[in-house]
Structures are given as C-alpha cells and as structure tokens.
Amino acid sequence: MKKLINAPEDVVVEALRGMAAAHPQHLRVDTANRIVYRATPAAPGKVALISGGGSGHEPLHGGFVGPGMLDAAIAGEVFTSPVPDQVVEATRRADTGAGVVHIVKNYTGDVMNFEMAAEIAAAETGVEVVSVITDDDVAVQDSLYTAGRRGVGVTVLAEKIAGAAAEQGRPLHEVADVVRRVNENGRSMGMALTSCTVPAAGRPTFDLPEHEMEIGVGIHGEPGRRRVPLAPAKEVAAMLLEPILEDLRTAVGDTKDVIAFVNGMGATPLLELYLMYGEVSALLAKAGVNVVRSLVGPYITSLDMAGCSVTLLRVDDDLVRLWDAPVNTPGLRWGA
Amino acid sequence: MKKLINAPEDVVVEALRGMAAAHPQHLRVDTANRIVYRATPAAPGKVALISGGGSGHEPLHGGFVGPGMLDAAIAGEVFTSPVPDQVVEATRRADTGAGVVHIVKNYTGDVMNFEMAAEIAAAETGVEVVSVITDDDVAVQDSLYTAGRRGVGVTVLAEKIAGAAAEQGRPLHEVADVVRRVNENGRSMGMALTSCTVPAAGRPTFDLPEHEMEIGVGIHGEPGRRRVPLAPAKEVAAMLLEPILEDLRTAVGDTKDVIAFVNGMGATPLLELYLMYGEVSALLAKAGVNVVRSLVGPYITSLDMAGCSVTLLRVDDDLVRLWDAPVNTPGLRWGA
Amino acid sequence: MSEIVDVTTLRSWLIRFAGDVEEHAAELTELDSAIGDADHGSNLARGMKAVVSVLADDSTPPSIGPMLKQSGMALVSTVGGASGPLYGTFFLRMATAAGECDALGPDSLAAAFRAGLEGVVARGKASAGDKTMLDALIPAVDAFEAALGEGKPFGDAIRAAADAAEAGRDATTGLLARKGRASYLGERSVGHQDPGATSTALLFRAAATTMIDGEDGK
Amino acid sequence: MSEIVDVTTLRSWLIRFAGDVEEHAAELTELDSAIGDADHGSNLARGMKAVVSVLADDSTPPSIGPMLKQSGMALVSTVGGASGPLYGTFFLRMATAAGECDALGPDSLAAAFRAGLEGVVARGKASAGDKTMLDALIPAVDAFEAALGEGKPFGDAIRAAADAAEAGRDATTGLLARKGRASYLGERSVGHQDPGATSTALLFRAAATTMIDGEDGK
Ligand SMILES: Nc1ncnc2c1ncn2[C@@H]1O[C@H](COP(=O)(O)OP(=O)(O)O)[C@@H](O)[C@H]1O
Ligand SMILES: Nc1ncnc2c1ncn2[C@@H]1O[C@H](COP(=O)(O)OP(=O)(O)O)[C@@H](O)[C@H]1O
Ligand SMILES: [Mg+2]
Numbered sequence A, B: 001m002k003k004l005i006n007a008p009e010d011v012v013v014e015a016l017r018g019m020a021a022a023h024p025q026h027l028r029v030d031t032a033n034r035i036v037y038r039a040t041p042a043a044p045g046k047v048a049l050i051s052g053g054g055s056g057h058e059p060l061h062g063g064f065v066g067p068g069m070l071d072a073a074i075a076g077e078v079f080t081s082p083v084p085d086q087v088v089e090a091t092r093r094a095d096t097g098a099g100v101v102h103i104v105k106n107y108t109g110d111v112m113n114f115e116m117a118a119e120i121a122a123a124e125t126g127v128e129v130v131s132v133i134t135d136d137d138v139a140v141q142d143s144l145y146t147a148g149r150r151g152v153g154v155t156v157l158a159e160k161i162a163g164a165a166a167e168q169g170r171p172l173h174e175v176a177d178v179v180r181r182v183n184e185n186g187r188s189m190g191m192a193l194t195s196c197t198v199p200a201a202g203r204p205t206f207d208l209p210e211h212e213m214e215i216g217v218g219i220h221g222e223p224g225r226r227r228v229p230l231a232p233a234k235e236v237a238a239m240l241l242e243p244i245l246e247d248l249r250t251a252v253g254d255t256k257d258v259i260a261f262v263n264g265m266g267a268t269p270l271l272e273l274y275l276m277y278g279e280v281s282a283l284l285a286k287a288g289v290n291v292v293r294s295l296v297g298p299y300i301t302s303l304d305m306a307g308c309s310v311t312l313l314r315v316d317d318d319l320v321r322l323w324d325a326p327v328n329t330p331g332l333r334w335g336a
Numbered sequence C, D: 001m002s003e004i005v006d007v008t009t010l011r012s013w014l015i016r017f018a019g020d021v022e023e024h025a026a027e028l029t030e031l032d033s034a035i036g037d038a039d040h041g042s043n044l045a046r047g048m049k050a051v052v053s054v055l056a057d058d059s060t061p062p063s064i065g066p067m068l069k070q071s072g073m074a075l076v077s078t079v080g081g082a083s084g085p086l087y088g089t090f091f092l093r094m095a096t097a098a099g100e101c102d103a104l105g106p107d108s109l110a111a112a113f114r115a116g117l118e119g120v121v122a123r124g125k126a127s128a129g130d131k132t133m134l135d136a137l138i139p140a141v142d143a144f145e146a147a148l149g150e151g152k153p154f155g156d157a158i159r160a161a162a163d164a165a166e167a168g169r170d171a172t173t174g175l176l177a178r179k180g181r182a183s184y185l186g187e188r189s190v191g192h193q194d195p196g197a198t199s200t201a202l203l204f205r206a207a208a209t210t211m212i213d214g215e216d217g218k
C-alpha cells in the first residue's frame, strides 16, 4: 500500500487537522467529534444544511462547508458512516433555530446512523430535523426489497443547490424539498479502471485485471454491474450515459435542460476527465439534451480509485438560479 | 495502460475540446493551434500574461486562463513543450498593445521553443515580449554548467500573482519583475509513490518497487534525487521541507512569512494531501515560519503519478495582496 | 454447569468476542472486500475494543442490563457503518430485556437474545435470506429457544445456538444479497460468504465457549 | 559512386531517417524513460512523419536549400520539446549553408553538416561530453571532415561519419549528463545511453546508407 499517511487509524483525524490548518479563515474543525463547521456560523433564522458520511470521498463533504453550501459536515472513518453522537452534536451546534436538513447518501450504515441521530436529536435537543436521502446511482436496480440505489454524484449538486436555497432564507421544508427535487431529477453512473485501497485494509478492495474495467462501480469500491474489456473513452461515455438517460426518461420524462457533471474517482487526472467530458457533451448533443451548466473534476471520490462517474441533473430555472448563486467553500467556489 | 482516452495521439486535442465544452462562458479554445484563451479578452492596455508547456500537468496551464491570471495558455503534446508557431500565435492574439510576458518553466525544450517564438515574434509581429523562466525545484543542483533547476510549483503561484499585477495595470517590465520576484523567493520539492504513464509510451516511465518512493521527482516522471523506503507522511514532509528551507535561507535569507502550497501529483487523493499539509504546517510552525496563505490540491500534476510536492513562497505585503486579488479561472477562483 | 449466567460470565463473553473479532479482523475485512467495502473487520474490531475498555473502566461490575447497555452504546458510538447500529441495537435491546439483575436464567437469556434479534430486524429492515447477519442470528436464537423448549440442558442449548449460527453463516454463501452493500452486486453476490453473518457466528461461538467454560471450566 | 549528392539522394536520406526513427521509436522512448520523460521516440517520429509528408506534398522537387529548410521548419513546427528546435535548427542551418542548388559536393556537404552542428550548439548551449545528441553529432561531423581531408573517397567518409556517430552514441552511456532532462539525475544518469545521441546515430547511418546506395546501388 502506497499512501501519504502515518498510521491507518489516524488518517481521518490527521486529514481534518490539515484541513483546519489549510482553511483557518473558512473552517472550524472539531477534531474530537470529527465535524467541520463554517468559521463564521450562519445568521439566526437560516435553515442549517448538514451532511456527512464515510471519509475517503474528499472534497465531499467537509470541502463543501461554507456560505452557500453546508453548515457542517461529519466525517466517519474511511468508507464508514459517522456515528449518531457525531450527527447529534453537529445538528445541535449548526441549528440557528430554523431547523436542520440532513442530506444522507443511501447506504444502510449512513441511513441507520442518521436515523438514530434524528431520533436522539428529537428526544434530547428539540431541534427540528428533516432527513433527505439521495439515491441516484442507476448502476443499482432499485427495488422495495433491497437496500435500493446508492447516493453518489447527485449529493454534490444537492448540497450546492439546497445550500443556496437555505441561504435565500427558504424555510426548513422547502429546503428539504429542494434536496428531494434534485435527487428525483438526477441520475449517476460510475466506472473504475483500478480499485481503491482502504488504509486499514492495506490492499486493493478488488482485483481488476490489466485489460478490464468495472462498469457501475460504487464510490466505496463496491463491485459494479459488470466487468468488461477496456474500451475507448467514447464507448465508456456511452456505457455511462445511456442507462442514465434511459432511467431519467422512464422516471421523470423528457430531459431537455441538464447540469452535466463528470466526476473523477480520485486517481484519474483532469486531462482524462476533460476528455471524457468532451465525449459526454458530444453524446448529449446528439441525444438532443441541452447542457446549461457543467462541472468537471474530482468532487466525490473513492480514495485512490482510477475512474469516473457521470451525473445528469434535469433542471428548471429555479434550480439553475440556485446553482449559479454564490458559494464559498474549499471545494466549490464562485461569486464570492 | 489504463486510461480514459481514445487514441494516444488525440489525447491533447480531445481534452482541449472537452475543456471548451465545459467552460463556454469562460474560455475559448483554438484546438488547431492548441491554445486556450479567455472568452472575454482583456481590455486594451493590460499586459498579457501567457504560459504553456507540455500537457499532462492540468489544471496547469489551460485551467489558469481567465481574469486575474493568464490571458492564454499553450498546450504541447504530453510532456513536450509546445512549438514556436503556437507561442507566436498566442502572443500575437493576446497582445493588447501593452506587451506580453511569457512564463516559461525551465526545461531545455520549453526554453528553446519559447526563445525561438520570441525571436519570431520580435521579427514578424512587433509585439514586445519579456520571457521569465521559473526554476524553483531544489531537488536539482543549480549550476551554470547544467540545464539548471526545473520549474515546478512556483509557476502556479507566479501565474496567479503576476496575473493580479497585470490586472492592476502594471506595465510590462513590472509584471515581468513580479514573476521574477516570485521565482526568486519560491522553492519546491516533489516526491512520487508511483510513476506516471505517458499515453504514447503505454507503460510507466519508471518502476518503483512496492516499498520504495522517489524523493525529488520531476513533474514529467524524471527520476529524483534518491530512492528511499516508504516512510510515514511526517517524515516525507520533513524530507521535502528541509531542503526547501535550507535553500531559501542560503539564497534569500531568513524566511518569515510564506505561502505554503501542497500540490498533488495527480493520483494522490485530497485526503492524503490535507494530511500532508497538516504535517507541513506543523513543521513550519516548529521552524518559526509563519504561513500567511495556503493552497492544497492537484494544481501542477504529472498525469497519473501518485505523490506530492511542497512549495514555499516567501512573501511581502505586496505579494500577499496580489495573491488575494480576485481570480476567475477553472482551476483557481476566488473573489469572482 | 449451572443454569444461571451471571454478569461476570456475560462480561467474559463480550471480552472473548472482542478477542475473536480482533483475531479474525483481516478475514472479516477480506470477506467485505469481495461484496462490500473492505471495512467490516476494522469496524467491529474498533467497536469491540471500545466495549472492552468500557468494561475495564468500570471497577464495580454493574448489573446485567446497564452493562449490556454500556456495551451497546459503545458500539453505536464508535463503529458507524451498518454494523455499528445493528450490533449496538442488538445489545441495547438485550439490555432492556435483561433489566437490572445480576444473573439470567436460560429463558431470560433466550428472551434477551430474541429482543436483540427483533431490534436488529427493526433497525435494518432485513429478513431471513437477505444475506445479512440475520442469517446467522435468526437460526442461532431459534435453535437456542428450541433446545430449551425440548428441555435440553443450557450447555447443549447454547452450543446448538453457536452451531446454528455457523451453519447459517455457511449458508449465506449461496444467497443473493437483498440488503446491505452486497445487494448492489445482485447476482454477483452469490458465492460469497456474508461478513456480518461471519461475525455473528463468532459472537455465538464466544457465548458457547464462555458460558460453558465460565461455569464448569470445561 | 559519384562524389556528388543530389537533391533526390538527400530526400531519400530524410525519408530513410524517418523510417528508421519510426522503427526505433519504442527504443528511443525507452531510453528516454530511464533518464528523461519517455517521449523522444514519439516526438521525433511525429516530426519526421511531418517531414515526409512535406516532401511528398511537393510534386516538383525544390533545390536543396529550400527542401532542407522545409524539413527543418516541419520539425520545429511539429516536435516541440528539446529535439524539435535542435533537429530543426540542424536542418535549417544546413539549408542556409547549402543554398539554392541541385547537388552538393563532399566539401559542401561537410560545410553544411558543420553549419548544422554549430546551429545545434548555438541553440542548446551544450558542449561535447554533456551527454546529448552532440556526443554523436560532433564526432560524426569531425570524422567526415577528417576523412575527406585525408583524401578518402566520399563513401568511406560518410561511412566513417556514421561509425563515429555510433561510437559517440555508445560512449554516452558512461557520461554524466550536464544538459537536457537527464542532467536532473546527476550521478544517476551514468550508465544510460542518451536518446538524442541514439537518434543522431540513426541519422548518420541513414546518410551512409542512402548516399552510398543512392549513387551506386550498393
Ligand atoms: N439491513 C441490514 N440488516 C442486517 N444486517 C445488515 C444489513 N445491512 C448490512 N448488514 C450486515 O452488515 C454487514 C456489513 O457491515 P460493515 O461492513 O461493518 O458495514 P458497511 O456495510 O456500512 O461497511 C453485512 O455483511 C451484513 O451482514
Ligand atoms: N541542450 C541540449 N543540447 C543538445 N542536445 C540536447 C540538449 N538538451 C537535450 N538534448 C537532447 O535531446 C534529447 C531529448 O529529446 P526529447 O526527449 O525529444 O526532448 P525533451 O527532453 O524535451 O523531452 C536528449 O536525449 C539529448 O540528446
Ligand atoms: Mg463501510
């Protein structure tokens, strides 16, 4: 295992300490509870937006804390959801009196730990909490009888867009609705060229032969839909885009305007991500889909996995305006 | 070789096409000449700032085109400097009448091609060009009898800071002086955990055994100063920082205030870069060096190499003010 | 061998389980690599280490309910992921069922196991056959109750529970996952043993070992 | 064998060199991996492909100077890196020295080589022994001039140039690099053959082959 770390068990806290040192004007980090807060808390009356999950997906979520996006982010161990105590603490501290929205990626562990936290928060703190789950990964068959689809790329877009809605002063249930609207209109699919390596495990989560790739991989190195021979970027783009468009059409109808997001899994360089974006944008043009905004880069990663994911979000004017609103976080910043 | 590309010979143009598609409001890309321009050219009278070099270091340089930073960036083949014709074309197009500064990383190829371009520009276009070379890599012994030190991390800081100086309306020679000042006060050192793979070569540039790392590596996968056993992040930080501080002290005297920059080589995740930054910042505190600003992330990369580099820039108030000035590029953005 | 499990024995059980998890951590993570995210071993090891230090901290052993509650809380507060709330809930519900007492008779222990199991179902919403820890937990609790119902001695009953948990664990290999991370794999989950069922089998083997040893030194 | 090298022969030389570079591209890149950045083969192959297409484009062969100039320009405009300006300058300076003529005698060719060599030195500011293409180029031009000076026939002289280039190339292995990317390696550059010297040896072997074959079919 080749990593720039000290002991595997200290990775998360030491990285948080580095984040705190790197962003003294923007962030406050509670390393004991592993929570990243805004340096300047939001004014009373603003709905607080909180997210969190396992570490190893940086900049998600800690890198998205700041004006226009999250109020707090809770870091679990690598690929392990945080525990309820952390979520309760962040909820209590971030609440300005207007209630707290939890954005939770749909993984059994995340859902259960946030659920327990919401129960405790309701019983012990009186803070009003609304949880919204993101589950946009079309690689997984959705079903009532399974854990359902995973929350992936849409989470980034939901945090940005709902963050802007909260900043505008929208009330708790409307902010939560924005998260739901983004989730319902967004779909993603990922692929991996190589496995990630969890520090505590010390070796790659899966073996991927030199001439194969994993289509439909998860952001924790969960194996994907299928393993296929390496293919040119053009074909990879089609493999990711087609199921997304198909699923969006079935679920929400015709897809005209979208935000297109090509995400890097961690070890894939920007050169390749831009090249992939070129292929995605060409395919969308052919499909008659109009890209109104785009995002290219490593925003929801899977440690050192090489690969990418594509997310499409169907948008209306409200969502685009919220997307364009100022944001000032280490990971995403404009207009500020 | 596992990469998200089509044919190796098309990588650069296809990635540029993707960049153009991803940033229609911000960039104009001349794919024939492989030049990235601002979508909105600078107003007449502003000194133009141009840089370029081999591709494979993204977001450098194309990702740094925009208000507050570069006016144009010229992309060579992967790890191969651009040719003079491209540089001449970019120079001619970017000039607003106030002259053009070329920021050139110190590599034989880059220096010669930009030199030929400046000769041609002088003879054929009448545009006034001042070239400034960056050579901040302390891994390489500096000497009059060799190619000298390589230009690495300082180039990013120089492009930002000189970009702000140009935006302020400073004249040609003052903008060039800012680049020189940044270069003289900046030092860097890099390391690699794994090799990069040049698409056209199809296999890793060097073999690095499972338990070794390369200290003092270049951003083209040029072998470094020495190969040592893997070590904890704490020790890696010291291996990079000590020669930098030593060199700075000898060359420019006591080092009080700095901008500290921990750069990712391409395949190293942000989690590890923040952890490294934590170690660097702790060592600097111990050394009595005051970090006034910082930058953490993959900004001058080496394709899919895993590793990092550290850059320190001694700053005065003028340089800090220029650093803080608004910048609006795909790769670096604040205040705009 | 007495038919009574006292607080010291239950504590030994937890400590034994912690040791077994530590010993098998790499194997649990390995299983989780194949159909999950390669952390079940380190997750549970971290949690049980916390349980052990909670148990060690306490100089005067509390009664059973509070001790199990502390253990469950320690798991919930340190593990995260799926196994933190699930194992945590298991012990928390056992605690409530056991109440403030110093020892449990076989039927009370069975009732506590059953309450724990129901807590896991309520929390995780999985069913038998979904390829989760339930596929070891359900047969274990069923077997324990059945043996007691048939009038078997306590030692045989707890051994039957451990055997049933291991058989259930083995049977997960053939199942198609419908809950947890392995469910993302669909058909490709078949052929792999479930990590959570594997740790649950360790839990009941530790129970059999300590509850029998603890009483008659065998 | 004539003592005159005409425009057709020079064109054959360039085409032959292009083919040799293409054939040895992987080897050149391999050498550049060890002490550089793994692109010398693809760089020079791209450039010589451009030269060949420039030469093919031109239906009426121009005279020697313009042809060499076109070739040098093609290299400068397509290669980049260190080898683009250096090989480009070599042919551009040869072009100027040769001027507008249809054939070169041995002494004129020697003068053109010398001019090319001086161009490379002026552009790259390296010296003999710095472990660069100069360590093949200098001995080649020296040997050519020396053989002619000793009154040897043209064929022997150009063969001596090629032999000297190859000997110079081989000798780069023992040198410590002081210019180009390999200089970053310091002591660690010793023991590796220089890629640029290797391609320059191909250039002179191609000259010997085509300029001799081209005249007497041997
Ligand atoms: N809904 C559920 N009900 C019961 N057990 C579950 C459920 N989801 C997952 N599990 C169990 O949890 C185990 C995984 O635990 P762990 O790896 O620690 O958590 P995570 O999946 O969050 O990484 C699985 O092997 C499975 O036995
Ligand atoms: N200053 C110089 N003078 C002469 N030749 C040089 C000089 N610098 C480099 N070279 C030659 O160029 C070769 C490398 O060419 P190439 O790999 O195409 O360019 P780059 O080093 O820019 O990647 C070296 O092997 C060396 O022979
Ligand atoms: Mg997990």
Ligand SMILES: [Mg+2]
Pocket (backbone or CB within 6 Å): B054, B079, B080, B081, B109, D037, D039, D081, D082
């Ligand atoms: Mg090169």
Ligand SMILES: [Mg+2]
Pocket (backbone or CB within 6 Å): C032, C036, C037, C038, C039, C040, C081, C181
């Ligand atoms: Mg797991």
Ligand SMILES: [Mg+2]
Pocket (backbone or CB within 6 Å): D032, D036, D037, D038, D039, D040, D081, D181
């Ligand atoms: Mg090279």
